[in-house]
Amino acid sequence: MSQNKESKESKQCSRCKLTKPVSEFAAHRRHKDGRQAWCRVCDAIRLRAYRAGIKAAAFDAYGGPVCAECGKEGAENLCIDYPGRSPAPGADTIYQWLKRHDYPDNMGFRVLCRNCRFLHTKAPAQRKKGTERYRELRREALEVYGGRCVNCGEDDARVLCIDYTGDAAVPTSGRAKYRWLQDNGFPQEFRLLCRNCIGKRDK
Numbered sequence: 516m517s518q519n520k521e522s523k524e525s526k527q528c529s530r531c532k533l534t535k536p537v538s539e540f541a542a543h544r545r546h547k548d549g550r551q552a553w554c555r556v557c558d559a560i561r562l563r564a565y566r567a568g569i570k571a572a573a574f575d576a577y578g579g580p581v582c583a584e585c586g587k588e589g590a591e592n593l594c595i596d597y598p599g600r601s602p603a604p605g606a607d608t609i610y611q612w613l614k615r616h617d618y619p620d621n622m623g624f625r626v627l628c629r630n631c632r633f634l635h636t637k638a639p640a641q642r643k644k645g646t647e648r649y650r651e652l653r654r655e656a657l658e659v660y661g662g663r664c665v666n667c668g669e670d671d672a673r674v675l676c677i678d679y680t681g682d683a684a685v686p687t688s689g690r691a692k693y694r695w696l697q698d699n700g701f702p703q704e705f706r707l708l709c710r711n712c713i714g715k716r717d718k
């Protein structure tokens with residue numbers, strides 16, 4: 516009886532061989548017991564490896580893991596650039612889409628670092644959008660926080676973001692955030708990161 520009860524409430528992961536509560540296994544409709552064979556930890560490891568794999572394959576297909584504009588290397592800095600709207604619909608990532616379409620070579624795909632991609636896509640529109648007051652607030656904040664990425668030294672103001680390491684309720688939208696910083700005397704728990712380095716922090 517206790518044997519039976521235990522097998523219902525726990526299960527051995529077929530990868531790491533640890534016995535864990537069934538709640539540690541994601542649901543899987545087609546499996547007999549309704550659960551994945553791998554525990555959530557192993558599943559996350561597999562997913563990360565899979566993502567890194569298709570990302571690397573896409574970079575290889577488009578000239579290797581190096582930014583086509585500035586020459587920056589390292590997969591964690593890089594992404595795939597394409598003109599216009601993303602061809603990958605819904606939950607599909609661009610990497611999955613490229614793999615399924617066998618890496619087409621006539622649609623303008625290329626490898627760029629996040630900083631260079633931002634300069635191509637979002638930066639021109641943002642520059643037009645901001646008011647003079649907003650630009651002034653932002654300029655002042657960047658200056659107070661040193662004017663360059665604390666991680667890699669990038670000093671192109673267009674790709675710098677203010678990163679927050681504390682836990683106060685700071686406004687997230689640009690204009691409100693810069694005004695908040697000014698009103699609060701530019702507190703120390705903020706730092707500048709470029710878009711490449713913000714990406715690394717998130718992982």
Ligand SMILES: [Zn+2]
Pocket residue numbers: 528529530531532533553554555556557558
């Ligand atoms: Zn496991």
Ligand SMILES: [Zn+2]
Pocket residue numbers: 582583584585586587627628629630631632
């Ligand atoms: Zn670049």
Ligand SMILES: [Zn+2]
Pocket residue numbers: 664665666667668669708709710711712713
């Ligand atoms: Zn940086």
